Amino acid sequence: MSSAPTAATARLIGVDFSSRPSRRKRIVLAQGERLGASVRLVSLLHFETLDALGHWLAAPGRWVGGFDLPFGLPRELVEHLGWPTDWQACMQYYAGLGRDEIRARFAAFCAARPVGGKFAHRGTDGPAGSSPSMKWVNPPVAFMLHAGVPLLLEAGAHLPGLHAGDPARVALEAYPGLLARELIGRRSYKSDSRAAQTPERLIARKDLLTALETGRTRLGLRLQLRPAQADALVQDASGDSLDAVLCLLxxxxxxxxxxxxxxxYGLPPAIDRLEGWIVTA
Incomplete structure (x- = not known):
């Protein structure tokens, strides 16, 4: 089996992102290709710094990628704060803020709102079951947006519905939890804590991978793996490798x-051009 995508197909990538990558918590990028209804996993790449991922994304080449990070903020929040409502202008302003300032502004917004409605949500959060993109802890998706979107813009990526860039590099907002829940419900399949890396989560990863390989998903796609690849995905108890593959699908x-x-690329025609949308939601 070849180790690189064939010339006749677009390179596909799925990225499990971290806003603070390190040797211990690396960004995982899954490379693959689609052949009809089959998606073949080619390789997994790992990045210990944001700069390393940025260099890879900016290098010559064609790809369509799913990135596990939000591409926009809730319109309600942006308008309340008086920030630009043009997507690119908003992202440039947001990128210029420090994390402490972002945390302070978002916390003040939440503090003024009633219990049960602290966070503002994007339109995609309901259908996708995703965390609000302004959330700064557990998970810190606000900081993932802050770190990740500038990398995509610097790479010249095209973000359908949001930003016209290089049509050879297409970035889609992905959310692995959406596909995982479709296949194994609310069962937990991962943890960064060694103490929580239980046999039950191992079984859940095996079940999730089996469902992907047999194509038991509304996406109508089937994952193709070599046995060694399947073993690597199951043995990564953090779930980062499996999440990258879910984004790839x-x-x-x-x-x-x-x-x-x-x-x-499958996004609804009427999406909010400030907030963005999660692909497949």
Whole structure:
């Protein structure tokens, strides 16, 4: 089996992102290709710094990628804070803020709101079951946006519905939890804490991978793996490698939509052009 995507197909990538990557908590990038209804995993790459990922994304090459980080903030929040409501201007302003300032502004916004409605949400959060993109802890998706979107812009990526960039590098907002819940419900399959890396979570990863390989998903795609790859995905108890592959499948669905004539890669035509949307939601 070849170790690189064939020339006839677009390179697909799925990225499990971290806003503070390190040797212990690396960014994982899954590379693959779609052949009809099958998505073949080619390789897994690991990055210990944001700069290393940025260099990879900016290097010559064509790809369609699913990235596990939010691409926009809730319109309600942006308008309340008086920030630009043009997506690119908003992202440039946001990137210029420090994390302490972001935390302080978002915390003040939440403090003034009633219990049960502290956070502002994007339109995609309901269908996707995702955390609000302004959340700064557990998970710190606000900081993932702050760290990740500038890398995509610097790489010249095209973000359908949000930003016209290089059509050879297409970035889609992905959310692995959406696909995982479809296949194994609310069962937990990962943990960064060694004490919580239980046999039950190991079984859940095996079940999730089996469901992907047999194509038991509404995406109509089937994952192709070599035995060694399957073993590596199951043995990564953090779930980072499996999450990258879930993002890869979501990117493949968007790429197939585009191949069938959808300029938005499967995103709804009426998406909020400030907030963005999670692919497949």
């Amino acid at each position: 979501q990117a493949a669905w968007g790429e197939r939509c585009h191949a069938e004539g959808d300029a938005l």
